[in-house]
Amino acid sequence: MKLLTHPGVxxxxxxxLAAAVHPGLPFGFPASEAGTIAVAAVALLxxxxxxxxxxxxxxxxxxxxxxxxxxxxxxAFDGARAHRGLLTVEIGRAKNTFEEEGADxxxxxxxxxxxxxxxxxxxxxxxxxxxxxxxxxxVTPSRAVRVGSFRLGDPxxxxxxxxxxxxxxxxxxxxAHTVELSDGHPGRLGDVEVELERYFPDFALxxxxxxxxxxxxxxNPAALLRVRRGERTFRVFxxxxxxxxxxxxxxxxxxxxxxxxxxxxxxxxxAQEPFAPILVAGALxxxxxxxxxxxxx
Amino acid sequence: MNxxxxxxxxxxxxxxxxxxxxxxxxPAPVVRVLAVLAALVMVPTLEEAAAWPAAALVTGAxxxxxxxxxxxxxxxxxxxxxxxxxxxSHVPFAPILAALSLxAITASLDTETGARLRSGLDSGWPSVIAGLGLCLALAxxxxxxxxxxxxxxxxxxxxxxxxxxGLVAGLTLLVTLAGSLGLAAHLLTRAVPSGPVRRFAARLxxxxxxxxxxxxxxxxxxxxPFAEMLPAAAPGWAAVLLGxxxxxxxxxxxxxxxxxxxPQPWLGRATLEARIGAGLAVAAAAAAGVxxxxxxxxxxxxxTAAAASxxxxxxxVLEPTRWSLVKKGxxxxxxxxxxxxx
Numbered sequence: 326m327k328l329l330t331h332p333g334v335x336x337x338x339x340x341x342l343a344a345a346v347h348p349g350l351p352f353g354f355p356a357s358e359a360g361t362i363a364v365a366a367v368a369l370l371x372x373x374x375x376x377x378x379x380x381x382x383x384x385x386x387x388x389x390x391x392x393x394x395x396x397x398x399x400x401a402f403d404g405a406r407a408h409r410g411l412l413t414v415e416i417g418r419a420k421n422t423f424e425e426e427g428a429d430x431x432x433x434x435x436x437x438x439x440x441x442x443x444x445x446x447x448x449x450x451x452x453x454x455x456x457x458x459x460x461x462x463x464v465t466p467s468r469a470v471r472v473g474s475f476r477l478g479d480p481x482x483x484x485x486x487x488x489x490x491x492x493x494x495x496x497x498x499x500x501a502h503t504v505e506l507s508d509g510h511p512g513r514l515g516d517v518e519v520e521l522e523r524y525f526p527d528f529a530l531x532x533x534x535x536x537x538x539x540x541x542x543x544x545n546p547a548a549l550l551r552v553r554r555g556e557r558t559f560r561v562f563x564x565x566x567x568x569x570x571x572x573x574x575x576x577x578x579x580x581x582x583x584x585x586x587x588x589x590x591x592x593x594x595x596a597q598e599p600f601a602p603i604l605v606a607g608a609l610x611x612x613x614x615x616x617x618x619x620x621x622x
Numbered sequence: 623m624n625x626x627x628x629x630x631x632x633x634x635x636x637x638x639x640x641x642x643x644x645x646x647x648x649p650a651p652v653v654r655v656l657a658v659l660a661a662l663v664m665v666p667t668l669e670e671a672a673a674w675p676a677a678a679l680v681t682g683a684x685x686x687x688x689x690x691x692x693x694x695x696x697x698x699x700x701x702x703x704x705x706x707x708x709x710x711s712h713v714p715f716a717p718i719l720a721a722l723s724l725x726a727i728t729a730s731l732d733t734e735t736g737a738r739l740r741s742g743l744d745s746g747w748p749s750v751i752a753g754l755g756l757c758l759a760l761a762x763x764x765x766x767x768x769x770x771x772x773x774x775x776x777x778x779x780x781x782x783x784x785x786x787x788g789l790v791a792g793l794t795l796l797v798t799l800a801g802s803l804g805l806a807a808h809l810l811t812r813a814v815p816s817g818p819v820r821r822f823a824a825r826l827x828x829x830x831x832x833x834x835x836x837x838x839x840x841x842x843x844x845x846x847p848f849a850e851m852l853p854a855a856a857p858g859w860a861a862v863l864l865g866x867x868x869x870x871x872x873x874x875x876x877x878x879x880x881x882x883x884x885p886q887p888w889l890g891r892a893t894l895e896a897r898i899g900a901g902l903a904v905a906a907a908a909a910a911g912v913x914x915x916x917x918x919x920x921x922x923x924x925x926t927a928a929a930a931s932x933x934x935x936x937x938x939v940l941e942p943t944r945w946s947l948v949k950k951g952x953x954x955x956x957x958x959x960x961x962x963x964x
Contacts, residue, residue: 332941343934469919478919596920608908
């Protein structure tokens with residue numbers, strides 16, 4: 326026990342733990358299960374060293390030991406009881422589960438969120454959620470929100486690769502008309518019905534001259550439209566970068582893709598950390614211990 | 623380039639050089655005046671996110687008024703001057719506390735080095751460490767381009783090679799490395815008479831210091847027309863600026879008159895500065911945890927882990943053991959990671 330409280334041993338244990346938890350080092354926590362056990366063992370030894378030292382020393386050492394025990398206990402309990410993961414939700418959709426992740430980032434499957442949240446809108450870097458009690462909360466990069474016993478924060482907007490809506494300009498002898506289309510919601514212009522068949526956010530042709538999308542980002546949007554007049558159906562391909570190209574002689578109309586509103590999904594970090602207040606108390610106690618300390622460095 | 627942080631960087635650099643060689647424990651009034659001016663110049667820039675840690679570091683330099691905090695303050699202000707403008711959305715408490723901790727720990731490192739020099743440490747060691755630090759900064763900046771005699775600015779879709787900058791930076795690296803290794807060889811083989819090696823190595827280091835100034839200035843001169851590409855290269859350049867400043871400050875110790883006096887008061891002061899720095903590092907870790915919990919919903923983020931790592935090293939620094947300077951050096955690296963990762 327005397328060896329454990331030696332300043333050199335305490336300094337080595339603290340330095341080892343510092344290296345283990347540092348995110349920039351390759352052996353940083355939590356790399357693996359064995360690594361987690363090793364880190365926990367070093368943390369326990371360090372806390373034990375502070376407790377043993379406090380048995381024969383003054384107030385500062387006592388407070389430091391208390392702080393170390395609170396921090397190790399808080400992290401251990403949260404290691405066993407905390408739930409963290411990712412909630413992915415599209416605009417207009419509701420979710421009541423999230424994808425739970427282990428300490429090493431491994432997916433653990435779906436976990437109930439305890440209540441249903443619906444993504445009402447998302448813009449810039451913030452997302453507005455409707456809760457079952459009728460409240461609407463906004464999550465921003467600088468503010469997480471509480472939903473039941475979970476906290477939701479760090480919103481990240483990702484294009485899903487689909488289009489929430491596309492705007493097509495149809496020109497004929499009578500003039501130009503605009504029609505807005507979305508999946509399952511065709512548009513009508515007189516006796517012509519226009520429907521969105523496929524959308525390519527980043528259009529390109531493969532070696533067999535077949536259209537495909539290089540990415541989910543709307544860099545070169547294009548769409549395949551199904552146009553019906555009576556019994557006849559035409560397939561019209563429109564590319565936003567080539568507005569005057571798409572004419573259908575039989576219909577006497579030309580089509581141009583003028584605007585696209587990409588469909589976005591929002592990824593939200595979800596966490597339930599019941600022992601976080603103990604960690605805050607431990608950190609404050611550690612701060613007090615450093616202030617009270619009288620021994621020379 | 624933002625002129626206010628650039629002015630603050632120049633003022634902090636002037637404060638650092640006014641502070642060496644440090645013969646008395648109390649700083650010369652001019653050092654504190656220059657550092658306070660640098661801190662005041664940073665105030666109008668606080669609407670930008672990168673300016674907060676730099677302003678905190680320069681303020682810390684004004685409090686401690688020793689060479690190393692001033693040099694770190696100058697590097698942080700230079701980084702802020704070159705960084706892309708990002709409006710601040712909230713006051714970043716954890717990086718501010720980490721910056722203040724960095725100022726205190728570097729001041730403690732300075733003061734303890736002064737104590738060691740007074741108790742017989744060879745005046746060549748600071749130059750060896752600073753020279754090797756500059757070589758490391760040169761070698762790592764720009765993904766090791768200098769090792770291929772090239773300095774280039776990069777953006778997502780562009781690569782601009784700065785003509786001649788690679789040659790100057792490469793020469794600086796070679797000359798400084800030769801000087802540092804020569805001096806280290808002399809210091810590690812005290813039983814073997816190697817006075818000429820020491821003199822030659824010292825001259826190489828002086829030449830390396832001159833080339834480093836030229837390299838820093840030439841990079842800035844050649845890079846200035848590509849202002850939109852400077853932010854990406856700024857961390858590497860700031861590290862080289864810091865290494866250059868540290869080498870020049872250490873050369874003042876190497877070729878200046880030997881310091882004398884009792885080391886005990888210096889050790890006492892270094893202990894106090896280390897305690898302040900350690901307390902601030904622990905506070906920075908607590909603040910990082912709370913900020914992450916409030917903003918990202920969880921305290922388990924890389925920012926909290928980096929700050930916790932620095933706090934643990936701070937606890938190691940507080941233990942009265944050997945290798946105190948090494949522990950403080952590691953803590954400085956950990957705190958720099960907290961600030962640059964922020």
